Amino acid sequence: MQPSGYAKLDATFAALADPTRRAILARLASGEATVNELAEPFSMSQPAISKHLKVLERAGLISRSRDAQRRPRRLEAQPLAEASEWLERYREFWEDNFQRLDALLHELQVKPRAKRTKRRHSKRTGDHQ
Amino acid sequence: MSSPTLKVEARGDREIVMTRVFDAPRRLVFEAFTKPELLKRWLTGPPGWTLAVCEVSRNVGGSIRYVWRGPAGEEMGLSGVVREITPPERMVATEKFDQSWYPGEAVGTVILTEQGGKTTLTQTIVYESREARDIVLKSPMEQGITMSYNNLAALLAQLANEKSQRSA
Numbered sequence: 001m002q003p004s005g006y007a008k009l010d011a012t013f014a015a016l017a018d019p020t021r022r023a024i025l026a027r028l029a030s031g032e033a034t035v036n037e038l039a040e041p042f043s044m045s046q047p048a049i050s051k052h053l054k055v056l057e058r059a060g061l062i063s064r065s066r067d068a069q070r071r072p073r074r075l076e077a078q079p080l081a082e083a084s085e086w087l088e089r090y091r092e093f094w095e096d097n098f099q100r101l102d103a104l105l106h107e108l109q110v111k112p113r114a115k116r117t118k119r120r121h122s123k124r125t126g127d128h129q
Numbered sequence: 130m131s132s133p134t135l136k137v138e139a140r141g142d143r144e145i146v147m148t149r150v151f152d153a154p155r156r157l158v159f160e161a162f163t164k165p166e167l168l169k170r171w172l173t174g175p176p177g178w179t180l181a182v183c184e185v186s187r188n189v190g191g192s193i194r195y196v197w198r199g200p201a202g203e204e205m206g207l208s209g210v211v212r213e214i215t216p217p218e219r220m221v222a223t224e225k226f227d228q229s230w231y232p233g234e235a236v237g238t239v240i241l242t243e244q245g246g247k248t249t250l251t252q253t254i255v256y257e258s259r260e261a262r263d264i265v266l267k268s269p270m271e272q273g274i275t276m277s278y279n280n281l282a283a284l285l286a287q288l289a290n291e292k293s294q295r296s297a
Contacts, residue, residue: 010256013139083139090145091137093175098135098149100171101161105153108161 012083015059020044021052025061025075032065032074143256148249155241155248159217162239163187173197174205186211193222209234217241224254 015021024038039049053073056062060079065072135149151158161167165183173180174197181204182196193209206227213221218241225234240251 010143013143016139087137087139087145091135091147094137094147094149095135096176097172097174098151100173101158102151104161104167104171105151105157108157108167109153 011059012061012079015055015061016083018052018055020049021056024049024052024056025080028062028073028075032072034070034072038073140253145254145256147252149252151248151250152246153248154246155243156217158241158248158250159220163214163216163220168195175199182206187214189214193224209237212236 016025020042023042027033027038027041035046035049035053038053039046042049053062057064057073061076062073063076065074135147137145137147140146161171163185165185168183168185169180172183172195177200178197180195181198182194184192184194186192189211191211193207193211195207197205199205207224208227209222209224211220211222213219220239221236223234223236235257236255238251238253238255240253242249242251
């Protein structure tokens, strides 16, 4: 991925780091809404909500509809899809490694046990002599 | 292949957190994360690749060097410095790829906890920025946000897609 791609992911994750912003996104997932409508469920001033909207807008997660009077915001799915795809690729990469680690750990636990049993056995045999 | 046990999520601005349970005591898991001869057997990356060079210092301030080699002889190197090492529970190290695709160095923290013979790995990687690194080193859990962003992101993307298909 290009550096700009990573900068964009950074902006997406940073925008998602705030619970109010996540709630706003969840609300917009069910349809566009005006600033007033978005402010309603939160005990927050309109300027405070506008600040969150600006962060989301800069991250490309929301946009404004053409309706000039109401200026409703709507969700933009693409950056979210990219963020989730990045995490999924990352997960796959590590899961491959970890499955090999599972096999190795299993082997390491079986081997020393086998050795110990053998040692104990030979010691016991030695005691008998 | 997917396993239900590996969880990967983004947390805060620049952290990626992975959690995974291993069916082994943590002493062994710690060895598998710090002994080159063991690392070479599992941290091999994509299919067809090997971990050709693996040096891991067991001392604070010591260096880490990994070189992965691909099927066509292509190489990908990573260097780092050990910041903390407390066997068998914790290791913190910096990491920077030779041809890095993100600015600055990252800091990786491996924390192992054992319960009933099983070990839970929590691996946190903080990308770039001193502030973010200091936050994760000083108070990794206080910064925790329980919500899994990747699940949220996937869900929201799906909802928005369905909606745009309906309105189209």
